[in-house]
Amino acid sequence: MPQSERRCHDSPPPCRDSSYHACGSPISMRKQAFGVSERIPRHALSRLGIPAHIRKSRLVVKYYRFRNDGKWSEPDMSLNEVETEWDSRAFVGRKRELSVFEALRAKLPASRQLLNVYGTGGMGKSFLLDEFEKRARASGGTTATVDSVGFVRTPHAFCSRLLEALDIRAERGAEETRLVDACVDALAGIAEASPLYLFIDTYEQMESLDQWLRESFLKRLGKNVMIVVAGRYPLSEAWRISAAWGRCLTRLPLAELDAASVERYAEYMHIFDRGAATRFRSASRGHPLTMSLLAFLYASPGSPELDANAEAGPYAEADRYDTLAYVVNRWLEEVPDEHLRPFVEAAAVLRRFQQESLSYAMEREITASEFYQLIRFSFIRKVDRGWAMHGLMRELVNRELLSRTPERYERIRQRAMQYYYAKMTEPNESGGEAQDGVEIMYYVGDSLIRAFMNWFDTAPLRFFPAGPAERSELEAYVQRRKTESREARIEIYDPLSDRRFAFGLTARETAYTVQKVDFEALFALGYDIVRVLRNAAGAMLGFAVVVPINEKTLPYLRRAPRSKAYFSNLSSAMEARLAVPSDYRAGWFVETIDTADYEDPAQQSAMGYLLHDLIYSGELIVESPAPTTYFIEAHKSLGFEVARCPAHTEYEDTTPAQTFVIDRRGELGLDYVHRMLRLTGQSRLVGQAASEAAAGAQAEADAPPAADRIAGRPELTPREKEVAKLLEQGMKNADIAAALFVSEVTVKKHLRSMMAKLAAKNRTQLLKRLLE
Secondary structure, three states: OOHHHHHHHHOOOOOOOOOOOOOOOOOOOEHHHHOOOOEOOHHHHHHOOOOHHHHOOOOHHHHOOEOOOOOEOOOOOOHHHHHHHHHHHHOOOOHHHHHHHHHHHHOOOOOEEEEEEEOOOOOOHHHHHHHHHHHHHHOOOEEEEEEOOOOOOOHHHHHHHHHHHOOOOOOOOOOHHHHHHHHHHHHHHHHHHOOEEEEEEOHHHOHHHHHHHHHHHHHHOOOOEEEEEEEOOOOOHHHHHOOOOOOOEEEEEOOOOOHHHHHHHHHHOOOOOHHHHHHHHHHHOOOHHHHHHHHHHHHOOOOOOOOOOOOOOHHHHHHHHOOHHHHHHHHHHHOOOOOOHHHHHHHHHHOEEOHHHHHHHHOOOOOHHHHHHHHOOOOEEEEOOEEEEOHHHHHHHHHHHHHHOHHHHHHHHHHHHHHHHHHHHOOOOOOOHHHHHHHHHOOOOOHHHHHHHHHOOOOOOOEEEOOHHHHHHHHHHHHHHHHOOOOEEEEEEEOOOOEEEEEEEOHHHHOHHHOOOOHHHHHHOOOOOEEEEEOOOOOEEEEEEEEEOOOOOHHHHHHOOOOHHHHOOOOHHHHHHHOOOOOOOOEEEEEEEEEOOOOOHHHHHHHHHHHHHHHOOOOEEEEOOOOOHHHHHHHHHOOOEEOOOOOEOOOOOOOOEOOEEEEOOOHHHHHHHHHHHHHHOOHHHHOHHHHHHHHHHHHHHHOOOHHHHHHOOOOOOHHHHHHHHHHHOOOOHHHHHHHHOOOHHHHHHHHHHHHHHHOOOOHHHHHHHHHO
């Protein structure tokens, strides 16, 4: 008999999918679990290439049946089918949540429904959305999921991602309004034929899109559509009181799983001993992510058998420490083996990864089987263009790696930056350069920014939209801040460089951020402009004012104290660029971000998260921060540049404040990256091209602003300097005349005079000489 035929009859056949390898060691199993009586050899299931969690379940019989005659039969199911069925059977509890989803689904097609799923990190929101999506598809519906990982938070990018999820080719290069209209039309066409289900995950990272989604895009969708929004926080009060959403909004908070569900999960993970199951329930507290990690600990080689009399082991210790962070650290110590642990650490640093990017970060080629072992872990899920580790797990692994081996963390971070820089600068026909630009933002930063990031909590406080009903409370808070201001000392630490930073603020400086805020005018604009920060008890800890820039808000921005210096000096070209329709935005103006206690890390973390969310939107950001060293240095470290506009004294009467900008749109996004590389001394890490570009950015940054160069020319009269500044902004003679309330003839006279003084033959030469 040929050798291959003997193997087929005498032992389990080799796995058809060579990339599917076991993630843990097999345990002894009895054929009694499969309806037969003999013991299955230890090596048998391992040789099938079936993952550990499936090898330990009754589902393995559906892959290869072990016949009564002792021979292996052909498989009933593919491994992917086994994995899918395992996921469904391992989905325990959540009966109430599933019944809510089914009840809302039954209301289609006669209505439009909005379901808001929310809960703390690791509560199983994404897993629940997966189950919702399976049920929606099984019932004949069309589904699309948008996740914020690697996401450029603009309407254009959101619609592009949504069309891609629906396998609809978007017109490349289409302007924003045209693409949004095409997306709405496509969704309407789908909803006419079958129920449409839109799943939006990790919504807490889409804050910059919240207003547009609520008041514009989602409002345009008709009946037979169900929208499921999942995140760590409930949708804001603005959704509940909205006439369009109040009646169709259902809030669905997720809590820990009940005892029966935890015990059922333990049984599926082959934890049958009652004492071990009890300790499993006690240690996990019904927290899904903790349950998953503890189950891996139990299955790992060398873990103690947790019988009813066991006193030691991961369950007892985790119960004693009562922290997920401890369980993660224990998991990293015991599972997986030495070979696979570096993969987990690199995947945590990378945020979003594929086999190619992971190989680059680890500086060696990763095989398909190794990669498949990694992505089989329960805390890693498929996202757009790759995979991502669960956010909470990622944060904890990063912290553990940074504290244990900061050099290795830094090396992976540098390799990730090099990878995404190369992707960002190479020709790209798929439109992924914007996403690569977002990804590189997570790796470019100096020690000050790392210190801020190290300060961040894994469950930070957040700013939430405020409405007119909170105006009196805001005004009382501002008055209290002014009368109770006190000195502050801010101290932060970067463990990688071992650098400490300290900033002092006087009592007067701590109150800068609450000066000259007109809440009546802000609420009259009608957007989610004012945001409040509260503690768990609901007490106000701070507020922020973030204004979308469009044709509706520009009149306010031209007259408001801290924005008029920039927006009243725009060129006609810039004016046209910013005057987008009121449903859209050309960028953001950050009028103020305030917290009551500058020495409280949680409150400063909230400020940092808000600024980072805006920067990662990939748009124009304009801000005139309080004129203190703390705020100015933080903005410079984030890559803000001083704007070419006059300074103002609107924080107080004597201290001048400058306006800062970040513009990451189009080619300016690469300019921003080069500037950040220069600022942080990392240009050498991405090659000669970046070094040359960074040198150019250095020369430009070292040059004084245009307005300062013009003002410093002694040969020009004061009126000529005014004309020159407007000329530098691109204004025509008629526009300059109107701005200065003079005739065009007078403007031409001043231009001729300046040409003569600077030996210029035309306007172009004159402008060049003015800026030299």
